Amino acid sequence: MRTQLWIDGKWQNGSDGELISVADPSTGNEITKVASGTPKDAESAVSVASIAQTKWASETPRIRSEVLRACWQIMVDHADELASLIVQEHGKPFAEAKGEIAYASEFFRWNAEEAVRIHGTIGMVPSGLNRVIVRHPPVGVVVMITPWNFPAAMITRKLAPALAAGNAAVVKPAAETPLTALRIGELMGEAGVPKGLVNIVPTNNPGPWFDAAISHSATRMVSFTGSTDVGKLLLRKSADRVLKVGMELGGNAPFIVFDDADVDAAVIGAMVSKMRHTGETCVAANRFFVHESVAEEFTTKLAAAMSAVVVGNGFETGVGCGPLITSTAIEKTSTLVSLAVSEGARIVTGGRRLDREGYFYSPTVLDLVDPDSTLVSKEIFAPVAPIIQFNNTNTMLGWSNNTEMGLAAYIYSRDLSKALNVGERLQCGMVGINRGYMSDPASPFGGMKQSGIGREGASEGIYEFCETQFIAAEW
Numbered sequence: 001m002r003t004q005l006w007i008d009g010k011w012q013n014g015s016d017g018e019l020i021s022v023a024d025p026s027t028g029n030e031i032t033k034v035a036s037g038t039p040k041d042a043e044s045a046v047s048v049a050s051i052a053q054t055k056w057a058s059e060t061p062r063i064r065s066e067v068l069r070a071c072w073q074i075m076v077d078h079a080d081e082l083a084s085l086i087v088q089e090h091g092k093p094f095a096e097a098k099g100e101i102a103y104a105s106e107f108f109r110w111n112a113e114e115a116v117r118i119h120g121t122i123g124m125v126p127s128g129l130n131r132v133i134v135r136h137p138p139v140g141v142v143v144m145i146t147p148w149n150f151p152a153a154m155i156t157r158k159l160a161p162a163l164a165a166g167n168a169a170v171v172k173p174a175a176e177t178p179l180t181a182l183r184i185g186e187l188m189g190e191a192g193v194p195k196g197l198v199n200i201v202p203t204n205n206p207g208p209w210f211d212a213a214i215s216h217s218a219t220r221m222v223s224f225t226g227s228t229d230v231g232k233l234l235l236r237k238s239a240d241r242v243l244k245v246g247m248e249l250g251g252n253a254p255f256i257v258f259d260d261a262d263v264d265a266a267v268i269g270a271m272v273s274k275m276r277h278t279g280e281t282c283v284a285a286n287r288f289f290v291h292e293s294v295a296e297e298f299t300t301k302l303a304a305a306m307s308a309v310v311v312g313n314g315f316e317t318g319v320g321c322g323p324l325i326t327s328t329a330i331e332k333t334s335t336l337v338s339l340a341v342s343e344g345a346r347i348v349t350g351g352r353r354l355d356r357e358g359y360f361y362s363p364t365v366l367d368l369v370d371p372d373s374t375l376v377s378k379e380i381f382a383p384v385a386p387i388i389q390f391n392n393t394n395t396m397l398g399w400s401n402n403t404e405m406g407l408a409a410y411i412y413s414r415d416l417s418k419a420l421n422v423g424e425r426l427q428c429g430m431v432g433i434n435r436g437y438m439s440d441p442a443s444p445f446g447g448m449k450q451s452g453i454g455r456e457g458a459s460e461g462i463y464e465f466c467e468t469q470f471i472a473a474e475w
Contacts, residue, residue, distance in 0.1 A: 006185040009195025025091040037201035039212030045199035050218035052196035053168035068112035070191040075105035087314035091322040104152035107160040110441035115164035136466035138166035140220035148174035178202035251407030255285035261412035269436030283408040306363035333382040340375040406448035
């Protein structure tokens with residue numbers, strides 16, 4: 001494990017010698033200590049990124065494309081190593097960590113292809129006096145703030161399109177999971193990414209770090225994935241310099257099961273959506289709205305599936321649910337479940353912290369949940385599934401949309417026409433119909449309302465890291 005800062009293509013100590021303790025959430029024990037970047041380190045990283053970006057932007061799209069494809073290949077070649085790092089610092093089961101690396105690396109391959117397809121236009125104004133040329137140059141240096149729940153994928157989903165468009169980056173990974181990020185930065189250097197173009201600078205003092213990074217004159221954009229509350233704070237700070245922003249924020253996804261749904265398929269989809277990465281995903285099903293005619297069957301089968309999940313260390317064979325990230329996460333989950341019970345909910349299975357070292361919480365199903373309860377108004381970020389019965393579609397849609405979040409939603413119905421109609425009425429950026437997983441580099445990931453600004457992935461993703469310039473020319 002390398003534990004220094006990755007700046008200008010080499011390892012450096014933090015300027016004040018402060019360290020971040022990185023813990024294994026399956027035991028609570030320290031794995032190692034990582035250098036903590038200071039505001040001075042953040043400024044230094046932006047400075048070297050600015051120099052590297054000027055040269056990188058002048059490279060041909062084909063050269064940028066080939067470097068990104070090499071990044072894809074080197075991540076594939078080191079998949080087991082990177083997955084092991086994720087299990088150690090995050091705790092997710094090894095198979096899911098391996099899946100994350102496959103997903104994360106694919107952003108490099110996708111954007112290697114997009115790098116050569118940044119389109120411009122040329123046309124004549126209606127008066128015929130001049131032509132208009134429209135092009136999409138890179139923004140410059142992008143400051144990226146990434147979360148702990150996907151230590152690899154949330155970085156590559158930003159880095160790949162940013163580099164493809166000709167930008168440079170300074171990345172602040174989460175203090176809980178810096179090891180994967182640092183190794184990815186090093187591997188990208190081995191794959192041919194120029195020195196200084198990608199800088200990985202963890203810190204345990206994010207406020208001053210961020211202020212220093214965005215105050216640098218070369219910084220032109222902020223890309224953030226994390227909680228809505230932190231996103232609002234970063235938006236306010238970015239406004240002082242009128243920086244371009246990309247924000248992927250919190251979610252509160254409804255999972256809707258209609259009376260005509262294939263209940264067995266819905267349970268499988270619910271397990272994928274709820275339990276993937278121990279429920280610690282922004283697109284995880286957060287509220288289960290189940291038609292009263294199938295509620296008993298769905299609840300019984302979901303509880304049986306949840307009860308069968310093996311909880312344990314991510315390196316152990318057969319484990320399907322790892323620990324939560326910190327003791328704070330355990331306390332929050334326990335409080336939310338206890339409050340739901342006090343408000344009338346019934347625990348069908350689980351509902352407790354496991355009596356072992358580490359931060360393990362039992363896969364939990366609750367029914368008789370009030371649609372206005374505290375539990376369903378919060379982003380749970382844990383293996384907890386609250387079930388709410390409905391018998392009227394319009395009422396259920398009111399409940400589903402009664403949130404400031406609007407990231408993802410899931411619908412199960414054999415009637416595709418009905419599912420599409422309901423999907424169009426949901427106020428969210430992404431809808432899965434008869435499937436519990438929807439994320440893909442080829443899809444525009446992002447939300448409505450307070451779930452974010454902009455999109456990551458697909459063809460839209462690369463343009464988030466571009467400016468639009470037009471040139472009026474006469475000839």
